[in-house]
Amino acid sequence: xxxxxxIYSEEKMWQTMPRPExxxxxxxxxxxxEDIKSSxxxxxxxxxxPTSTATTxxxxxxxxxxxxxPFAETREQLGGYYLVEAGDxxxxxxxxxxxxxxxxxxxxxxxxxxxxxxx
Amino acid sequence: MxxxxxxxxxxxAVYRAESRRVLATLIRLLHDFDLAEEALHDAFAAALQxxxxxxxxxxxxxxxxxxxxxxxxxxLRRRARFAAAAPELxxxxxxxxxxxxxxxxxxxxxxxLIFTCCHPALPLDGQVALTLREVCGISTEEVARxxxxxxxxxxxxxxxxxxxxxxxxxxxxVPERPDLPERLAGVLHVVxxxxxxxxxxxxxxxxxxxDLAEEAIRLARLLVELLPEPEVQGLLALMLLHDARRPARTSWxxxxxxxxxxxxxxxxxxxxxxxxxxxxxxxxxxxxxxxxLQAAIAALHAQAPDAASTDWSEIVGxxxxxxxxxxxxxxxxxxxxxxAMRDGADAGLALVDALLAAGRLTDYHLAHAARADLxxxxxxxxxxxxxxxRALELAKLEPERRFLxxxxxxxxxx
Numbered sequence: 335x336x337x338x339x340x341i342y343s344e345e346k347m348w349q350t351m352p353r354p355e356x357x358x359x360x361x362x363x364x365x366x367x368e369d370i371k372s373s374x375x376x377x378x379x380x381x382x383x384p385t386s387t388a389t390t391x392x393x394x395x396x397x398x399x400x401x402x403x404p405f406a407e408t409r410e411q412l413g414g415y416y417l418v419e420a421g422d423x424x425x426x427x428x429x430x431x432x433x434x435x436x437x438x439x440x441x442x443x444x445x446x447x448x449x450x451x452x453x
Numbered sequence: 454m455x456x457x458x459x460x461x462x463x464x465x466a467v468y469r470a471e472s473r474r475v476l477a478t479l480i481r482l483l484h485d486f487d488l489a490e491e492a493l494h495d496a497f498a499a500a501l502q503x504x505x506x507x508x509x510x511x512x513x514x515x516x517x518x519x520x521x522x523x524x525x526x527x528x529l530r531r532r533a534r535f536a537a538a539a540p541e542l543x544x545x546x547x548x549x550x551x552x553x554x555x556x557x558x559x560x561x562x563x564x565x566l567i568f569t570c571c572h573p574a575l576p577l578d579g580q581v582a583l584t585l586r587e588v589c590g591i592s593t594e595e596v597a598r599x600x601x602x603x604x605x606x607x608x609x610x611x612x613x614x615x616x617x618x619x620x621x622x623x624x625x626x627v628p629e630r631p632d633l634p635e636r637l638a639g640v641l642h643v644v645x646x647x648x649x650x651x652x653x654x655x656x657x658x659x660x661x662x663x664d665l666a667e668e669a670i671r672l673a674r675l676l677v678e679l680l681p682e683p684e685v686q687g688l689l690a691l692m693l694l695h696d697a698r699r700p701a702r703t704s705w706x707x708x709x710x711x712x713x714x715x716x717x718x719x720x721x722x723x724x725x726x727x728x729x730x731x732x733x734x735x736x737x738x739x740x741x742x743x744x745x746l747q748a749a750i751a752a753l754h755a756q757a758p759d760a761a762s763t764d765w766s767e768i769v770g771x772x773x774x775x776x777x778x779x780x781x782x783x784x785x786x787x788x789x790x791x792x793a794m795r796d797g798a799d800a801g802l803a804l805v806d807a808l809l810a811a812g813r814l815t816d817y818h819l820a821h822a823a824r825a826d827l828x829x830x831x832x833x834x835x836x837x838x839x840x841x842x843r844a845l846e847l848a849k850l851e852p853e854r855r856f857l858x859x860x861x862x863x864x865x866x867x
Contacts, residue, residue, distance in 0.1 A: 335622050422624035423572075423574055423621045423623045424626065424629075425624075427574075428632075447620070
């Protein structure tokens with residue numbers, strides 16, 4: 335079963351993190367990604383550009399409406415994700431707990447809902 | 454017909470003793486709560502039909518598990534004729550009869566069921582509802598009544614929790630060693646919530662809903678049997694020691710009686726003895742936690758002949774350790790009350806005032822009630838009245854409100 339691990343943290347923390355710590359963090363992410371690739375959990379994953387680059391799109395009454403920034407103002411922002419394959423939720427939680435971001439922010443683990451393609 | 458009656462009472466006795474174990478194993482074999490519940494009922498219906506003719510089997514539980522399993526497979530086959538459920542059927546049917554291995558495996562099944570019902574991915578109220586429904590076998594209507602919600606609301610909660618297990622694929626498993634302490638803490642939290650709901654209902658008329666407290670104690674006994682960790686023993690001890698005082702906590706008119714005024718002859722000595730022994734065993738392990746510490750405090754209260762001769766120094770010492778393990782303002786408030794008993798009301802009042810000044814207990818009625826009591830002892834009656842009034846504004850439980858109103862009236866008259 336596939337699970338999406340959404341990585342939330344305070345964006346400001348990343349922007350103010352001293353260079354050596356930042357490099358250390360990148361190193362940990364690289365090692366973690368290699369690790370779950372070899373264990374067969376990895377399907378995909380990416381870091382995201384900061385929320386200042388985000389656009390929110392809505393269509394209301396047939397009219398397109400775009401605004402800048404994320405939909406909701408929250409203390410922590412979505413900063414990246416992993417899509418993983420795991421046997422069950424406990425295994426997915428295990429993988430998520432090893433994401434380096436879990437130690438400074440939080441990871442939301444969401445099971446993927448399988449959608450049957452229309453015949 | 455007459456010959457069937459003793460069989461019927463045998464089946465009923467087996468149902469009471471074994472139905473939860475059979476259910477726990479069926480859930481493992483069938484991978485589905487609803488299918489397993491249906492299979493359980495079918496199995497007992499089959500027992501009522503066949504045991505009078507064939508005699509009671511040597512191992513009724515094993516018989517019921519395999520009867521339930523065959524009934525479920527039948528059911529799936531019938532369903533498969535209408536829908537293309539063949540792969541699903543193969544998956545469930547594929548498990549060999551050897552899977553129905555007993556004793557060892559069966560004890561694990563009940564533990565699996567507990568950990569699945571108390572999975573942290575489920576909302577807490579869903580964990581509580583599902584545990585009472587599936588592990589304890591209490592009907593949805595009874596669970597609803599105990600928690601003062603409408604039966605359809607409770608049924609919804611249980612349906613959603615089961616859907617959560619299925620959709621997120623929560624495994625039917627006891628957590629691996631590294632995750633066990635944290636997951637066990639979650640299970641103990643659910644058990645303690647059930648107990649508290651029974652011990653001191655959070656709203657309503659009755660101060661104790663003894664059935665829920667009794668159910669929580671039964672659950673904890675099961676956990677001690679299946680997973681004898683020190684904190685499990687500590688929680689069972691804590692609940693036994695609190696519950697031992699139940700007959701003395703309310704007067705025959707339904708009024709609340711404070712610890713120091715309780716008739717200690719009414720306390721259940723057997724439960725106190727059992728609780729105290731569990732506390733000692735948990736403390737000896739040196740791997741205990743907050744439940745054991747609270748139980749140790751409760752044991753000191755329970756073993757004292759009266760409030761004055763209670764070992765308050767020891768109690769303050771235990772609160773110090775508890776506060777380090779679990780820094781919470783409520784624990785600090787209880788410690789302050791113990792300090793008042795050891796060093797005098799002045800010392801306790803200074804601590805309570807400091808806690809209220811810090812702001813986290815402002816809306817907690819017992820903080821104002823404790824403050825009022827200390828002021829009363831110090832003869833500062835006007836201030837005591839104001840504090841009782843504040844407590845009364847915040848208290849929700851009827852017997853507590855009546856108690857506070859009574860104290861307010863007495864302080865006003867002096």
